[in-house]
Amino acid sequence: xxxxxxxxxxxxxxxxxxxxxxxxxxxxxxxxxxxxxxxxxxxxxxxxxxxxxxxxxxxxxxxxxxxxxxxxxxxxxxxxxxxxxxxxxxxxxxxxxxxxxxxxxxxxxxxxxxxxxxxxxxxxxxxxxxxxxxxxxxxxxxxxxxxxxxxxxxxxxxxxxxxxxxxxxxxxxxxxxxxxxxxxxxxxxxxxxxxxxxxxxxxxxxxxxxxxxxxxxxxxxxxxxxxxxxxxxxxxxxxxxxxxxxxxxxxxxxxxxxxxxxxxxxxx
Amino acid sequence: xxxxxxxxxxxxxxxxxxxxxxxxxxxxxxxxxxxxxxxxxxxxxxxxxxxxxxxxxxxxxxxxxxxxxxxxxxxxxxxxxxxxxxxxxxxxxxxxxxxxxxxxxxxxxxxxxxxxxxxxxxxxxxxxxxxxxxxxxxxxxxxxxxxxxxxxxxxxxxxxxxxxxxxxxxxxxxxxxxxxxxxxxxxxxxxxxxxxxxxxxxxxxxxxxxxxxxxxxxxxxxxxxxxxxxxxxxxxxxxxxxxxxxxxxxxxxxxxxxxxxxxxxxxx
Numbered sequence: 001x002x003x004x005x006x007x008x009x010x011x012x013x014x015x016x017x018x019x020x021x022x023x024x025x026x027x028x029x030x031x032x033x034x035x036x037x038x039x040x041x042x043x044x045x046x047x048x049x050x051x052x053x054x055x056x057x058x059x060x061x062x063x064x065x066x067x068x069x070x071x072x073x074x075x076x077x078x079x080x081x082x083x084x085x086x087x088x089x090x091x092x093x094x095x096x097x098x099x100x101x102x103x104x105x106x107x108x109x110x111x112x113x114x115x116x117x118x119x120x121x122x123x124x125x126x127x128x129x130x131x132x133x134x135x136x137x138x139x140x141x142x143x144x145x146x147x148x149x150x151x152x153x154x155x156x157x158x159x160x161x162x163x164x165x166x167x168x169x170x171x172x173x174x175x176x177x178x179x180x181x182x183x184x185x186x187x188x189x190x191x192x193x194x195x196x197x198x199x200x201x202x203x204x205x206x207x208x209x210x211x212x213x214x215x216x217x218x219x220x221x222x223x224x225x226x227x228x229x230x231x232x233x234x235x236x237x238x239x240x241x242x243x244x245x246x247x248x249x250x251x252x253x254x255x256x257x258x259x260x261x262x263x264x265x266x267x268x
Numbered sequence: 269x270x271x272x273x274x275x276x277x278x279x280x281x282x283x284x285x286x287x288x289x290x291x292x293x294x295x296x297x298x299x300x301x302x303x304x305x306x307x308x309x310x311x312x313x314x315x316x317x318x319x320x321x322x323x324x325x326x327x328x329x330x331x332x333x334x335x336x337x338x339x340x341x342x343x344x345x346x347x348x349x350x351x352x353x354x355x356x357x358x359x360x361x362x363x364x365x366x367x368x369x370x371x372x373x374x375x376x377x378x379x380x381x382x383x384x385x386x387x388x389x390x391x392x393x394x395x396x397x398x399x400x401x402x403x404x405x406x407x408x409x410x411x412x413x414x415x416x417x418x419x420x421x422x423x424x425x426x427x428x429x430x431x432x433x434x435x436x437x438x439x440x441x442x443x444x445x446x447x448x449x450x451x452x453x454x455x456x457x458x459x460x461x462x463x464x465x466x467x468x469x470x471x472x473x474x475x476x477x478x479x480x481x482x483x484x485x486x487x488x489x490x491x492x493x494x495x496x497x498x499x500x501x502x503x504x505x506x507x508x509x510x511x512x513x514x515x516x517x518x519x520x521x522x523x524x525x526x527x528x529x530x531x532x533x534x535x536x
Contacts, residue, residue: 044308044508145417146428153413160414160435163428240312 001227005030005235006215007061008070011053012040013152013245014185015072016252018095021212022070023234023255026219028226030233032064035249036265038240042075043119054080058088059268060237067224070215071095072185072208074116078125091218096125098214099181099207104133106203107179111138113172113202115194116183118143126183140175144168144184151186152248156193165190165197173198181205189252236260269495273298273503274483275329276338279321280308281420281513282453283340284520286363289480290338291502291523294487296494298501300332303517304533306508310343311387322348326356327536328505335492338483339363340453340476342384346393359486364393366482367449367475372401374471375447379406381440381470383462384451386411394451408443412436412452419454420516429458433465441466449473457520504528 006026008019012035019033034057036042042050054076058069069092071077071084077094084092103112103126114126121141130139146164155161172180180202182188188206195204219225226232238245242262249257274294276287280303287301302325304310310318322344326337337360339345339352345362352360371380371394382394389409398407414432423429440448448470450456456474463472487493494500504525506513514525 038312038314040312044306046306145421146414149413149417155435158431158435160428160431163426163431167423167426167428 002067002224003030003226003228004065004067005032005233006068006070007032007034007064007066008072009034009036009057009061010072010185011036011042011075013037013249013252016249017185017188018070018072018208018211020253021206021208022215025212025216028229028232030226032061032066032235032237034060034237035239035245037238037245041117041119042073043117047079050076050079051083054084055087056265056268058084058092060263060265062088062090063268066090068092068215068219070211072211074120074125074183074185075123078120078123091222093211093214093218095185095207095211096129098210099183099205100126100129101133102210103179103181103205104130104137106205107134107137109176109178110134110136111175111177112140113175113177113180114139114141114183115144115147115168115180115187116141117148118145120183126181140172140177142168142171147190148184148186151189154251156189161190161193162197165193169194169197172202177202179203179205181207183207234259237263239263239265270335270492271298271494271496272333272335273300273501274336274338275300275302275332275334276340277302277304277325277329278340278453279304279310279343281305281517281520284517285453285456286338286340286476286479288521289474289476290483293480293484296497296500298494300329300334300503300505302328302505303507303513305506305513309385309387310341311385315347318344318347319351322352323355324533324536326352326360328531328533330356330358331536334358336360336483336487338479340479342388342393342451342453343391346388346391359490361479361482361486363453363475363479364397366478367451367473368394368397369401370478371447371449371473372398372405374473375402375405377444377446378402378404379443379445380408381443381445381448382407382409382451383412383415383436383448383455384409385416386413388451394449408440408445410436410439415458416452416454419457422519424457424461429461430465433458433461437462437465440470445470447471447473449475451475502527505531507531507533
Protein backbone atom coordinates (compact mmCIF):
# COMPACT_ATOMS: atom_id res chain seq x y z
CA UNK A 1 0.00 0.00 0.00
CA UNK A 2 1.07 3.57 -0.68
CA UNK A 3 -0.49 6.69 0.79
CA UNK A 4 1.39 9.17 -1.42
CA UNK A 5 -0.98 11.33 -3.48
CA UNK A 6 -1.94 10.91 -7.13
CA UNK A 7 -0.81 13.86 -9.27
CA UNK A 8 -3.07 15.19 -12.02
CA UNK A 9 -2.27 18.04 -14.37
CA UNK A 10 -4.00 19.89 -17.17
CA UNK A 11 -3.45 23.18 -19.00
CA UNK A 12 -6.41 24.64 -17.07
CA UNK A 13 -9.59 23.73 -15.24
CA UNK A 14 -10.78 21.05 -17.67
CA UNK A 15 -8.77 18.28 -16.04
CA UNK A 16 -10.96 18.64 -12.97
CA UNK A 17 -13.49 16.41 -14.78
CA UNK A 18 -10.76 13.74 -14.71
CA UNK A 19 -10.07 14.45 -11.05
CA UNK A 20 -13.78 14.08 -10.33
CA UNK A 21 -13.84 10.60 -11.85
CA UNK A 22 -10.71 9.64 -9.91
CA UNK A 23 -12.33 10.87 -6.67
CA UNK A 24 -15.41 8.77 -7.42
CA UNK A 25 -13.62 5.59 -8.36
CA UNK A 26 -10.75 5.87 -5.87
CA UNK A 27 -12.40 7.60 -2.90
CA UNK A 28 -9.54 7.05 -0.45
CA UNK A 29 -6.77 8.46 -2.61
CA UNK A 30 -5.08 11.76 -1.84
CA UNK A 31 -4.84 13.92 -4.95
CA UNK A 32 -2.80 16.94 -6.03
CA UNK A 33 -4.19 18.85 -9.00
CA UNK A 34 -2.16 21.30 -11.07
CA UNK A 35 -3.79 23.61 -13.63
CA UNK A 36 -1.19 25.37 -15.81
CA UNK A 37 -3.57 28.29 -16.25
CA UNK A 38 -0.78 30.78 -17.02
CA UNK A 39 0.00 29.03 -20.28
CA UNK A 40 -3.39 27.77 -21.44
CA UNK A 41 -4.16 26.82 -24.19
CA UNK A 42 -1.58 24.16 -25.00
CA UNK A 43 -3.38 23.27 -28.24
CA UNK A 44 -1.99 26.17 -30.25
CA UNK A 45 1.62 25.71 -29.07
CA UNK A 46 4.43 23.86 -30.85
CA UNK A 47 5.19 20.25 -29.97
CA UNK A 48 8.49 21.24 -28.39
CA UNK A 49 6.86 23.82 -26.15
CA UNK A 50 4.09 21.44 -25.06
CA UNK A 51 6.72 18.84 -24.15
CA UNK A 52 8.57 21.40 -22.06
CA UNK A 53 5.39 22.50 -20.26
CA UNK A 54 4.30 18.89 -19.63
CA UNK A 55 7.74 18.15 -18.21
CA UNK A 56 7.54 21.15 -15.88
CA UNK A 57 4.06 20.18 -14.68
CA UNK A 58 5.23 16.63 -14.03
CA UNK A 59 8.39 17.80 -12.28
CA UNK A 60 6.27 19.97 -9.98
CA UNK A 61 3.99 17.05 -9.12
CA UNK A 62 7.01 14.81 -8.62
CA UNK A 63 8.45 17.37 -6.19
CA UNK A 64 5.20 16.92 -4.22
CA UNK A 65 6.01 13.22 -3.90
CA UNK A 66 3.17 11.82 -6.02
CA UNK A 67 3.08 8.09 -6.74
CA UNK A 68 1.68 8.42 -10.23
CA UNK A 69 0.92 11.18 -12.75
CA UNK A 70 -2.30 11.53 -14.75
CA UNK A 71 -1.97 13.74 -17.82
CA UNK A 72 -5.53 15.06 -17.92
CA UNK A 73 -4.83 17.32 -20.91
CA UNK A 74 -5.67 15.92 -24.35
CA UNK A 75 -2.97 17.91 -26.11
CA UNK A 76 -0.22 16.99 -23.63
CA UNK A 77 -1.38 13.35 -23.64
CA UNK A 78 -1.09 13.12 -27.39
CA UNK A 79 2.26 14.91 -27.65
CA UNK A 80 4.26 14.30 -24.47
CA UNK A 81 3.21 11.01 -22.88
CA UNK A 82 6.08 8.87 -24.15
CA UNK A 83 8.66 11.40 -23.09
CA UNK A 84 7.16 11.73 -19.60
CA UNK A 85 7.08 7.96 -19.18
CA UNK A 86 10.77 7.88 -20.06
CA UNK A 87 11.83 10.80 -17.87
CA UNK A 88 9.94 10.01 -14.66
CA UNK A 89 10.35 6.89 -12.57
CA UNK A 90 6.67 6.67 -11.61
CA UNK A 91 3.75 5.51 -13.77
CA UNK A 92 2.31 8.18 -16.08
CA UNK A 93 -1.06 7.76 -17.82
CA UNK A 94 -2.91 9.94 -20.32
CA UNK A 95 -6.52 10.32 -21.45
CA UNK A 96 -6.29 9.48 -25.15
CA UNK A 97 -5.61 5.76 -24.95
CA UNK A 98 -8.35 4.87 -22.41
CA UNK A 99 -10.91 6.89 -24.39
CA UNK A 100 -9.91 5.42 -27.75
CA UNK A 101 -9.88 1.86 -26.43
CA UNK A 102 -13.32 2.20 -24.88
CA UNK A 103 -14.78 3.62 -28.10
CA UNK A 104 -13.38 0.71 -30.09
CA UNK A 105 -14.98 -1.70 -27.60
CA UNK A 106 -18.47 -0.21 -27.34
CA UNK A 107 -19.11 0.39 -31.04
CA UNK A 108 -21.26 -2.17 -32.88
CA UNK A 109 -21.13 -0.64 -36.34
CA UNK A 110 -17.54 0.65 -36.26
CA UNK A 111 -18.76 4.18 -37.02
CA UNK A 112 -17.30 6.35 -34.28
CA UNK A 113 -17.42 10.10 -33.75
CA UNK A 114 -14.80 12.13 -31.94
CA UNK A 115 -15.41 15.71 -30.81
CA UNK A 116 -12.78 18.00 -29.35
CA UNK A 117 -10.98 21.29 -29.74
CA UNK A 118 -9.68 22.17 -33.20
CA UNK A 119 -6.15 21.31 -32.02
CA UNK A 120 -7.14 17.87 -30.73
CA UNK A 121 -9.17 16.94 -33.81
CA UNK A 122 -6.47 18.20 -36.19
CA UNK A 123 -3.81 16.26 -34.26
CA UNK A 124 -5.70 13.09 -35.21
CA UNK A 125 -4.65 11.62 -31.83
CA UNK A 126 -7.97 9.92 -30.99
CA UNK A 127 -8.69 8.95 -34.58
CA UNK A 128 -5.28 7.29 -34.97
CA UNK A 129 -5.44 5.50 -31.63
CA UNK A 130 -8.96 4.18 -32.35
CA UNK A 131 -7.72 2.78 -35.67
CA UNK A 132 -4.94 0.98 -33.79
CA UNK A 133 -7.56 -0.81 -31.68
CA UNK A 134 -10.09 -1.34 -34.48
CA UNK A 135 -8.55 -1.06 -37.92
CA UNK A 136 -11.94 -1.30 -39.66
CA UNK A 137 -13.34 1.68 -37.75
CA UNK A 138 -14.71 4.67 -39.64
CA UNK A 139 -13.89 7.65 -37.46
CA UNK A 140 -15.37 11.13 -37.95
CA UNK A 141 -13.71 13.98 -36.07
CA UNK A 142 -15.60 17.24 -35.50
CA UNK A 143 -13.99 20.28 -33.86
CA UNK A 144 -16.43 22.09 -31.55
CA UNK A 145 -14.73 25.36 -30.56
CA UNK A 146 -17.82 26.86 -28.88
CA UNK A 147 -18.23 24.07 -26.36
CA UNK A 148 -15.36 25.16 -24.08
CA UNK A 149 -16.53 28.77 -23.64
CA UNK A 150 -20.15 27.56 -23.20
CA UNK A 151 -19.02 25.31 -20.35
CA UNK A 152 -16.78 28.00 -18.86
CA UNK A 153 -19.74 30.41 -18.85
CA UNK A 154 -21.82 27.83 -16.99
CA UNK A 155 -24.30 27.71 -19.89
CA UNK A 156 -24.39 23.95 -20.30
CA UNK A 157 -28.18 23.75 -19.92
CA UNK A 158 -28.97 26.80 -22.06
CA UNK A 159 -30.70 27.05 -25.40
CA UNK A 160 -27.38 28.33 -26.75
CA UNK A 161 -25.84 24.98 -25.81
CA UNK A 162 -28.62 22.99 -27.50
CA UNK A 163 -28.52 24.99 -30.75
CA UNK A 164 -24.73 24.86 -30.84
CA UNK A 165 -24.74 21.09 -30.27
CA UNK A 166 -27.28 20.69 -33.07
CA UNK A 167 -25.03 22.64 -35.46
CA UNK A 168 -21.94 20.64 -34.59
CA UNK A 169 -23.46 17.18 -34.28
CA UNK A 170 -25.74 16.98 -37.33
CA UNK A 171 -22.90 15.54 -39.39
CA UNK A 172 -22.46 12.73 -36.85
CA UNK A 173 -26.17 11.88 -37.04
CA UNK A 174 -25.93 11.82 -40.84
CA UNK A 175 -22.96 9.45 -40.59
CA UNK A 176 -24.99 7.29 -38.21
CA UNK A 177 -22.25 6.87 -35.61
CA UNK A 178 -23.09 4.64 -32.65
CA UNK A 179 -20.31 5.86 -30.31
CA UNK A 180 -18.96 9.31 -29.59
CA UNK A 181 -15.72 10.16 -27.77
CA UNK A 182 -15.96 13.34 -25.68
CA UNK A 183 -12.41 14.26 -26.63
CA UNK A 184 -12.04 17.39 -24.53
CA UNK A 185 -11.97 17.55 -20.76
CA UNK A 186 -14.75 20.16 -20.73
CA UNK A 187 -17.27 18.14 -22.69
CA UNK A 188 -18.51 15.74 -20.01
CA UNK A 189 -20.23 18.81 -18.49
CA UNK A 190 -22.27 19.03 -21.72
CA UNK A 191 -23.10 15.33 -21.94
CA UNK A 192 -26.82 15.77 -21.22
CA UNK A 193 -27.18 18.29 -24.02
CA UNK A 194 -25.11 16.16 -26.39
CA UNK A 195 -27.14 13.07 -25.49
CA UNK A 196 -30.38 14.97 -26.07
CA UNK A 197 -29.26 16.04 -29.56
CA UNK A 198 -27.83 12.67 -30.63
CA UNK A 199 -30.60 10.50 -29.16
CA UNK A 200 -30.36 7.24 -27.23
CA UNK A 201 -28.69 5.24 -30.03
CA UNK A 202 -25.27 6.79 -29.52
CA UNK A 203 -23.04 5.71 -26.61
CA UNK A 204 -21.03 8.59 -25.16
CA UNK A 205 -17.47 7.65 -24.23
CA UNK A 206 -16.00 9.79 -21.46
CA UNK A 207 -12.19 9.48 -21.49
CA UNK A 208 -12.10 10.93 -17.95
CA UNK A 209 -14.14 7.98 -16.68
CA UNK A 210 -12.07 5.46 -18.64
CA UNK A 211 -8.82 7.01 -17.46
CA UNK A 212 -9.89 6.76 -13.81
CA UNK A 213 -10.79 3.10 -14.44
CA UNK A 214 -7.35 2.45 -15.94
CA UNK A 215 -5.72 4.27 -13.05
CA UNK A 216 -7.54 2.11 -10.52
CA UNK A 217 -6.43 -1.02 -12.35
CA UNK A 218 -2.86 0.22 -12.48
CA UNK A 219 -2.70 1.10 -8.78
CA UNK A 220 -4.24 -2.23 -7.87
CA UNK A 221 -1.84 -4.24 -10.01
CA UNK A 222 1.22 -2.36 -8.75
CA UNK A 223 -0.01 -2.53 -5.16
CA UNK A 224 -0.05 1.27 -4.91
CA UNK A 225 -3.56 1.77 -3.48
CA UNK A 226 -3.89 3.82 -0.35
CA UNK A 227 -5.33 1.54 2.29
CA UNK A 228 -5.70 4.25 4.89
CA UNK A 229 -9.48 4.40 4.69
CA UNK A 230 -9.70 7.99 5.86
CA UNK A 231 -10.99 11.21 4.37
CA UNK A 232 -8.48 11.97 1.61
CA UNK A 233 -6.57 15.24 1.22
CA UNK A 234 -7.09 17.25 -1.97
CA UNK A 235 -4.69 20.00 -2.91
CA UNK A 236 -4.97 22.35 -5.88
CA UNK A 237 -2.35 24.45 -7.62
CA UNK A 238 -2.75 26.97 -10.45
CA UNK A 239 0.03 28.79 -12.28
CA UNK A 240 -2.17 31.90 -12.71
CA UNK A 241 -5.56 33.32 -11.63
CA UNK A 242 -6.36 30.74 -8.91
CA UNK A 243 -9.66 32.52 -8.21
CA UNK A 244 -10.86 31.68 -11.70
CA UNK A 245 -10.00 28.01 -11.10
CA UNK A 246 -11.98 28.12 -7.88
CA UNK A 247 -14.98 29.81 -9.49
CA UNK A 248 -15.21 27.83 -12.71
CA UNK A 249 -13.70 24.64 -11.33
CA UNK A 250 -16.43 24.08 -8.77
CA UNK A 251 -18.83 23.31 -11.60
CA UNK A 252 -16.40 20.74 -13.03
CA UNK A 253 -15.70 19.05 -9.73
CA UNK A 254 -19.18 19.36 -8.18
CA UNK A 255 -17.33 20.23 -5.00
CA UNK A 256 -15.90 23.34 -3.35
CA UNK A 257 -12.25 23.93 -4.16
CA UNK A 258 -10.24 24.94 -1.14
CA UNK A 259 -6.62 24.26 -0.30
CA UNK A 260 -5.75 26.15 -3.50
CA UNK A 261 -2.36 27.76 -4.14
CA UNK A 262 -0.76 29.85 -6.87
CA UNK A 263 2.60 28.52 -7.99
CA UNK A 264 5.30 29.35 -10.56
CA UNK A 265 6.67 26.32 -12.38
CA UNK A 266 8.48 27.75 -15.39
CA UNK A 267 11.88 27.27 -13.81
CA UNK A 268 11.44 23.55 -13.20
CA UNK B 269 3.68 62.35 -50.12
CA UNK B 270 4.90 58.91 -49.13
CA UNK B 271 4.15 55.66 -50.94
CA UNK B 272 5.60 53.36 -48.27
CA UNK B 273 2.99 50.94 -46.91
CA UNK B 274 1.02 51.21 -43.66
CA UNK B 275 1.82 48.35 -41.25
CA UNK B 276 -0.97 46.76 -39.20
CA UNK B 277 -0.53 43.96 -36.68
CA UNK B 278 -2.76 41.91 -34.43
CA UNK B 279 -2.40 38.67 -32.48
CA UNK B 280 -4.54 36.93 -35.11
CA UNK B 281 -7.19 37.53 -37.76
CA UNK B 282 -9.27 40.04 -35.77
CA UNK B 283 -7.18 43.03 -36.83
CA UNK B 284 -8.40 42.49 -40.37
CA UNK B 285 -11.55 44.41 -39.37
CA UNK B 286 -9.21 47.35 -38.74
CA UNK B 287 -7.47 46.78 -42.06
CA UNK B 288 -10.86 46.77 -43.76
CA UNK B 289 -11.69 50.20 -42.37
CA UNK B 290 -8.27 51.51 -43.39
CA UNK B 291 -8.80 50.15 -46.92
CA UNK B 292 -12.18 51.92 -47.08
CA UNK B 293 -11.04 55.26 -45.73
CA UNK B 294 -7.59 55.31 -47.35
CA UNK B 295 -8.18 53.46 -50.63
CA UNK B 296 -4.83 54.36 -52.21
CA UNK B 297 -2.62 53.20 -49.37
CA UNK B 298 -0.46 50.10 -49.61
CA UNK B 299 -0.86 47.93 -46.51
CA UNK B 300 1.11 45.13 -44.86
CA UNK B 301 -0.82 43.05 -42.36
CA UNK B 302 0.81 40.79 -39.78
CA UNK B 303 -1.20 38.28 -37.72
CA UNK B 304 0.87 36.78 -34.89
CA UNK B 305 -1.22 33.62 -35.07
CA UNK B 306 1.50 31.43 -33.52
CA UNK B 307 1.17 33.19 -30.21
CA UNK B 308 -2.52 34.07 -30.05
CA UNK B 309 -4.12 34.90 -27.62
CA UNK B 310 -2.14 37.79 -26.18
CA UNK B 311 -4.83 38.46 -23.57
CA UNK B 312 -3.75 35.70 -21.21
CA UNK B 313 -0.03 36.54 -21.37
CA UNK B 314 1.98 38.65 -18.92
CA UNK B 315 2.58 42.33 -19.61
CA UNK B 316 6.28 41.72 -20.20
CA UNK B 317 5.58 39.01 -22.77
CA UNK B 318 2.99 41.11 -24.60
CA UNK B 319 5.48 43.99 -24.82
CA UNK B 320 8.09 41.65 -26.27
CA UNK B 321 5.66 40.27 -28.86
CA UNK B 322 4.41 43.74 -29.82
CA UNK B 323 8.00 44.86 -30.25
CA UNK B 324 8.77 41.89 -32.50
CA UNK B 325 5.66 42.51 -34.63
CA UNK B 326 6.59 46.17 -35.00
CA UNK B 327 10.21 45.36 -35.79
CA UNK B 328 9.04 43.01 -38.54
CA UNK B 329 6.79 45.69 -40.05
CA UNK B 330 9.59 48.25 -39.74
CA UNK B 331 11.87 45.88 -41.65
CA UNK B 332 9.27 46.00 -44.43
CA UNK B 333 9.73 49.78 -44.58
CA UNK B 334 6.30 50.84 -43.34
CA UNK B 335 5.63 54.53 -42.73
CA UNK B 336 3.36 54.01 -39.73
CA UNK B 337 2.24 51.17 -37.47
CA UNK B 338 -1.34 50.45 -36.42
CA UNK B 339 -1.64 48.23 -33.35
CA UNK B 340 -4.93 46.55 -34.20
CA UNK B 341 -4.85 44.32 -31.11
CA UNK B 342 -6.74 45.59 -28.05
CA UNK B 343 -4.41 43.87 -25.59
CA UNK B 344 -1.22 45.10 -27.24
CA UNK B 345 -2.71 48.61 -27.60
CA UNK B 346 -3.47 48.82 -23.90
CA UNK B 347 -0.14 47.38 -22.72
CA UNK B 348 2.55 48.23 -25.25
CA UNK B 349 1.65 51.42 -27.11
CA UNK B 350 3.83 53.84 -25.13
CA UNK B 351 6.85 51.60 -25.41
CA UNK B 352 6.39 51.17 -29.17
CA UNK B 353 6.04 54.92 -29.65
CA UNK B 354 9.33 55.36 -27.80
CA UNK B 355 11.23 52.60 -29.59
CA UNK B 356 10.24 53.23 -33.20
CA UNK B 357 10.87 56.42 -35.14
CA UNK B 358 7.58 56.26 -37.07
CA UNK B 359 4.08 57.09 -35.80
CA UNK B 360 2.34 54.24 -33.93
CA UNK B 361 -1.39 54.29 -33.19
CA UNK B 362 -3.60 51.87 -31.26
CA UNK B 363 -7.34 51.11 -31.16
CA UNK B 364 -8.22 51.92 -27.53
CA UNK B 365 -7.91 55.69 -27.60
CA UNK B 366 -9.93 56.32 -30.80
CA UNK B 367 -12.70 54.01 -29.55
CA UNK B 368 -12.81 55.54 -26.09
CA UNK B 369 -12.79 59.11 -27.39
CA UNK B 370 -15.62 58.44 -29.82
CA UNK B 371 -17.76 56.81 -27.10
CA UNK B 372 -17.27 59.83 -24.83
CA UNK B 373 -18.35 62.09 -27.70
CA UNK B 374 -21.47 60.24 -28.88
CA UNK B 375 -23.04 59.53 -25.48
CA UNK B 376 -25.86 61.81 -24.33
CA UNK B 377 -26.52 60.26 -20.94
CA UNK B 378 -22.92 59.37 -20.03
CA UNK B 379 -23.92 55.70 -19.58
CA UNK B 380 -21.56 53.74 -21.81
CA UNK B 381 -21.15 50.00 -22.27
CA UNK B 382 -17.93 48.27 -23.29
CA UNK B 383 -17.84 44.68 -24.48
CA UNK B 384 -14.67 42.69 -25.15
CA UNK B 385 -12.74 39.58 -24.23
CA UNK B 386 -12.33 38.81 -20.54
CA UNK B 387 -8.74 40.06 -20.71
CA UNK B 388 -9.69 43.40 -22.28
CA UNK B 389 -12.57 44.05 -19.88
CA UNK B 390 -10.50 43.06 -16.84
CA UNK B 391 -7.64 45.28 -18.00
CA UNK B 392 -10.02 48.23 -17.65
CA UNK B 393 -8.24 49.87 -20.62
CA UNK B 394 -11.36 51.21 -22.37
CA UNK B 395 -13.15 52.05 -19.15
CA UNK B 396 -10.18 54.04 -17.83
CA UNK B 397 -9.61 55.86 -21.11
CA UNK B 398 -13.30 56.80 -21.42
CA UNK B 399 -13.18 58.27 -17.89
CA UNK B 400 -10.19 60.38 -18.96
CA UNK B 401 -12.30 61.92 -21.73
CA UNK B 402 -15.53 62.13 -19.72
CA UNK B 403 -14.96 61.97 -16.02
CA UNK B 404 -18.70 61.82 -15.26
CA UNK B 405 -19.23 58.75 -17.44
CA UNK B 406 -20.72 55.60 -15.96
CA UNK B 407 -19.03 52.76 -17.79
CA UNK B 408 -20.21 49.14 -17.67
CA UNK B 409 -17.83 46.50 -19.00
CA UNK B 410 -19.14 43.06 -20.00
CA UNK B 411 -16.83 40.24 -21.10
CA UNK B 412 -18.35 38.21 -23.97
CA UNK B 413 -16.11 35.15 -24.40
CA UNK B 414 -18.45 33.35 -26.83
CA UNK B 415 -18.44 36.13 -29.42
CA UNK B 416 -14.96 35.38 -30.81
CA UNK B 417 -15.59 31.67 -31.50
CA UNK B 418 -19.05 32.50 -32.92
CA UNK B 419 -17.44 34.89 -35.40
CA UNK B 420 -14.60 32.48 -36.18
CA UNK B 421 -17.17 29.76 -36.96
CA UNK B 422 -18.92 32.16 -39.34
CA UNK B 423 -22.10 31.95 -37.25
CA UNK B 424 -22.69 35.69 -36.94
CA UNK B 425 -26.23 35.49 -38.33
CA UNK B 426 -27.27 32.35 -36.44
CA UNK B 427 -29.81 31.87 -33.70
CA UNK B 428 -26.86 30.92 -31.47
CA UNK B 429 -25.47 34.43 -32.00
CA UNK B 430 -28.81 36.09 -31.17
CA UNK B 431 -29.39 34.07 -27.99
CA UNK B 432 -25.79 34.60 -26.87
CA UNK B 433 -26.05 38.35 -27.48
CA UNK B 434 -29.29 38.44 -25.47
CA UNK B 435 -27.58 36.70 -22.54
CA UNK B 436 -24.60 39.04 -22.56
CA UNK B 437 -26.32 42.32 -23.31
CA UNK B 438 -29.36 42.24 -21.01
CA UNK B 439 -27.36 43.94 -18.27
CA UNK B 440 -26.52 46.81 -20.64
CA UNK B 441 -30.21 47.26 -21.47
CA UNK B 442 -31.02 47.29 -17.75
CA UNK B 443 -28.37 49.97 -17.22
CA UNK B 444 -29.89 51.95 -20.09
CA UNK B 445 -26.59 52.69 -21.86
CA UNK B 446 -26.82 54.87 -24.97
CA UNK B 447 -23.40 53.98 -26.45
CA UNK B 448 -21.56 50.68 -26.72
CA UNK B 449 -17.88 50.21 -27.57
CA UNK B 450 -17.21 47.05 -29.61
CA UNK B 451 -13.97 46.49 -27.72
CA UNK B 452 -12.72 43.43 -29.59
CA UNK B 453 -11.60 43.34 -33.19
CA UNK B 454 -13.99 40.46 -33.93
CA UNK B 455 -17.13 42.18 -32.77
CA UNK B 456 -17.86 44.47 -35.73
CA UNK B 457 -18.76 41.27 -37.61
CA UNK B 458 -21.55 40.77 -35.05
CA UNK B 459 -22.80 44.36 -35.12
CA UNK B 460 -26.12 43.55 -36.83
CA UNK B 461 -26.97 40.98 -34.18
CA UNK B 462 -25.86 43.29 -31.37
CA UNK B 463 -27.89 46.15 -32.83
CA UNK B 464 -30.94 43.91 -33.13
CA UNK B 465 -30.70 42.92 -29.46
CA UNK B 466 -29.98 46.41 -28.09
CA UNK B 467 -32.44 48.30 -30.26
CA UNK B 468 -32.05 51.61 -32.11
CA UNK B 469 -31.41 53.72 -28.98
CA UNK B 470 -27.83 52.53 -28.55
CA UNK B 471 -25.03 53.88 -30.75
CA UNK B 472 -22.40 51.26 -31.56
CA UNK B 473 -18.84 52.58 -31.50
CA UNK B 474 -16.47 50.62 -33.72
CA UNK B 475 -12.86 51.35 -32.67
CA UNK B 476 -11.67 49.97 -36.02
CA UNK B 477 -13.57 52.71 -37.85
CA UNK B 478 -12.39 55.41 -35.42
CA UNK B 479 -8.80 54.22 -35.67
CA UNK B 480 -8.85 54.41 -39.46
CA UNK B 481 -10.26 57.92 -39.16
CA UNK B 482 -7.46 58.93 -36.79
CA UNK B 483 -4.91 57.33 -39.09
CA UNK B 484 -6.19 59.32 -42.05
CA UNK B 485 -5.95 62.53 -40.03
CA UNK B 486 -2.43 61.65 -38.90
CA UNK B 487 -1.18 60.84 -42.42
CA UNK B 488 -2.77 64.02 -43.76
CA UNK B 489 -1.24 66.22 -41.06
CA UNK B 490 2.22 64.70 -41.41
CA UNK B 491 2.02 64.78 -45.21
CA UNK B 492 2.45 61.02 -45.40
CA UNK B 493 -0.47 60.17 -47.73
CA UNK B 494 0.26 58.14 -50.83
CA UNK B 495 -0.60 60.31 -53.78
CA UNK B 496 0.03 57.61 -56.34
CA UNK B 497 -3.62 57.05 -57.19
CA UNK B 498 -3.12 53.49 -58.31
CA UNK B 499 -4.44 50.12 -57.20
CA UNK B 500 -2.73 49.58 -53.84
CA UNK B 501 -0.70 46.51 -52.88
CA UNK B 502 -1.84 44.44 -49.94
CA UNK B 503 0.50 41.93 -48.34
CA UNK B 504 -0.36 39.52 -45.52
CA UNK B 505 1.91 37.69 -43.10
CA UNK B 506 1.00 35.10 -40.45
CA UNK B 507 3.35 33.56 -37.91
CA UNK B 508 1.46 30.23 -38.03
CA UNK B 509 -1.32 28.49 -39.99
CA UNK B 510 -1.64 31.01 -42.85
CA UNK B 511 -4.41 28.88 -44.39
CA UNK B 512 -6.60 29.55 -41.37
CA UNK B 513 -5.99 33.29 -41.77
CA UNK B 514 -7.00 33.02 -45.40
CA UNK B 515 -10.13 30.99 -44.66
CA UNK B 516 -11.45 32.91 -41.65
CA UNK B 517 -9.97 36.25 -42.60
CA UNK B 518 -11.92 36.57 -45.83
CA UNK B 519 -15.07 37.02 -43.77
CA UNK B 520 -13.41 39.84 -41.79
CA UNK B 521 -12.02 41.62 -44.79
CA UNK B 522 -14.90 40.98 -47.23
CA UNK B 523 -12.16 40.37 -49.77
CA UNK B 524 -10.02 37.45 -50.92
CA UNK B 525 -6.68 37.21 -49.12
CA UNK B 526 -3.82 36.45 -51.46
CA UNK B 527 -0.19 37.53 -51.30
CA UNK B 528 -0.05 35.70 -47.96
CA UNK B 529 3.18 34.45 -46.40
CA UNK B 530 4.19 32.49 -43.31
CA UNK B 531 6.94 34.16 -41.32
CA UNK B 532 8.92 33.58 -38.11
CA UNK B 533 9.42 36.71 -36.04
CA UNK B 534 10.48 35.43 -32.62
CA UNK B 535 14.11 36.29 -33.21
CA UNK B 536 13.47 39.93 -33.97
